[in-house]
Amino acid sequence: MKQYVIIGGDAAGMSAAMQIIRRDSDEPQVTTLERGGIYSYAQCGLPYVIEGSVAQTDDLIARSKETFRKKYGIDARTYHEVKSIDPQKQYVHGIDLELDQPFTIPYDKLLIATGADPVIPSLPGNGLQGVHTLKTIPDLERLQADLHQHRQVTIVGGGYVGLELAEAFASQHIPVRIVERNGQLAKMFDGDMASLLHEEANAQGIEIVFNKTVTELRADTEGRVNALYADNEAFPTNLVVFATGIKPNTSFLRETDIELNEKGAVHVDGQMKTNLANVYAAGDCALQYHRIKEQHDFLPLGTHANKQGRIAGTNMSGTEKSFQGVVGTSIFRFLRLTAARTGISEKEAERLEVPAESVYYKGTDIAGYFTDKKPLHIKLVYRTDNHLLLGAQIIGESGVDKRIDVLATALFHRMSMDEFEDLDLSYAPPYNGVWDPVQQAARRVN
Known part of the structure; x- marks a missing residue:
């Protein structure tokens, strides 16, 4: 009986777990370690709960922890944060956050599917009341609770999440401002095309501030954010959402010899293997081969995470299958437009x-x-x-x-x-x- 350990309980991790359960006929022992409390939820759907197209956060959960345990026999654990791995002895070490106790688990095959964390710039006031990110369901619930009383929103960042959030707030008639340090929204587009998004934002009453870097957040007498400073210009606001990108959650690997790129994403081959024996990686913490660029790239999207997780699980269980790479396809809605x-x-x-x-x-x-x-x-x-x-x-x-x-x-x-x-x-x-x-x-x- 093989011991499979998967770090991460969302798209890549659970896609891999299901492949192992279906393909390994020798009663595999699959343990999944999730540092949060929720398994298999649709992160991409979070803004649409605010917008109203999704009725409630529970609708974003594909399978619960109990389903994985009872129906599929997976030892699905929550609030288990991995702190390090020992690739020589093949152990995973971490903390059970509920019991505040350390744990150690042996593995025969290990998958790193830890995803990515939102980036919050290091600046004065980033920990004030009313300052948010959006990556998890608890993030969304905190943001929704805050919206009931505070409705002057500033979004920092004009990428995918920033624009989807701007649309969500605008649909609820909440005044919204986007502060973008570059000269255009959606920098993944060329400037001539992005100008169409600028025109739509202006037509729908969304304020855009270009070429400004946020330097400080200031609070009122009760400790809540009431002003955002960008290059010494003050913008009144009582709710700030940072949508300034994500970084791979791989800091616990720094003491190993695993190969990471400059952003901390794990290098993998076509079978999702890392350079460490019996260690695989998939999803937002891993790189993807870009077929047009003919090089590895970091494109953290749910489609890639599900595909890479499925391929990782297939190879871990003994059937060879290769990831064929990506061409960099993405789409989002912004008010009346689709881009x-x-x-x-x-x-x-x-x-x-x-x-x-x-x-x-x-x-x-x-x-x-x-x-x-x-x-x-x-x-x-x-x-x-x-x-x-x-x-x-x-x-x-x-x-x-x-x-x-x-x-x-x-x-x-x-x-x-x-x-x-x-x-x-x-x-x-x-x-x-x-x-x-x-x-x-x-x-x-x-």
Whole structure:
């Protein structure tokens, strides 16, 4: 009987655990260690509880700890924080936070699926009442409780989470401000495309402060935040949410010889193996191979975590399967707009010194003669030497998701711009023009 230990009880960890249970026929002993109190919940759904599309936090939980224990025989533990591992003797050491007692568990195979923690800049006042992050269900519950009385919100950071939160607050008619240290929102997009998001924010009454770095938070007489200072300019606020990115939760590995990148993410091969014997890693604490960049990258998304966890569990249980990499596809809603991207942007191509150009096309989501058609803004990035597609960005009110998935599939299979005209895409006037806007954009290269 093999002893499997998995550190982390969310997407990657529990995807791996289920594969082990299903594939290892020798009655495996699977122990999962979760430092929090909740297993298998949808982190990406947290802003939509505030927005109202999700009725309650319980709806975000896929399987409870009790389900994993009783139905699948997994020794699923909560409030067990791992402090170190001994890869030579193959032990995991940590603290049972409820009992305040140390524990040690032996393993034959170990998976590190510890995810990532939100980054809070080290600055005066970051621990005041009214200062929040959003990564877990308890984070959300604290934020919701605070919203009942304090409704002048400042979000620090204009990335995915910051924009999703801004939409959620705005939908509830809560005044919201975004402070972004760069000159645009959604820096994963090129500036010309991100300008569409700026226009939408302004149209919906969201205040945006660009090119400002938060330096200090100040409190009122009761110890609650009442002002945010950015480069010495004061902004009144009584609730602050930091959405300034995440960092891999791997500090407990620093005393080992495990290979980490500069951000602390674990290097893994195609089978999710680390450089330590019998130690695997998956999810937001691990790197992913980027098929377009042809190098490892840190792209912490739920889709990658589930896939990597599934592949890790498959390999741990003795069946070989390889992770085929990512092309960098993502999508989010911002007020009336949907914004999506895949591959690399024009500025990324320049940074990677790839010979590239782009083409821009403004089309419509359905047949152009329909009265309710919506504009689609499409940008395609391609190699100048062989017209190979490198990336795409699409922003519009409707039809974005359909097109970005076509482009992501094309990227995965290394299609050239010249081949797009041959694609047999679905057509009927309520759904498309006779030439899809993606094909229309690609034809402008020829």
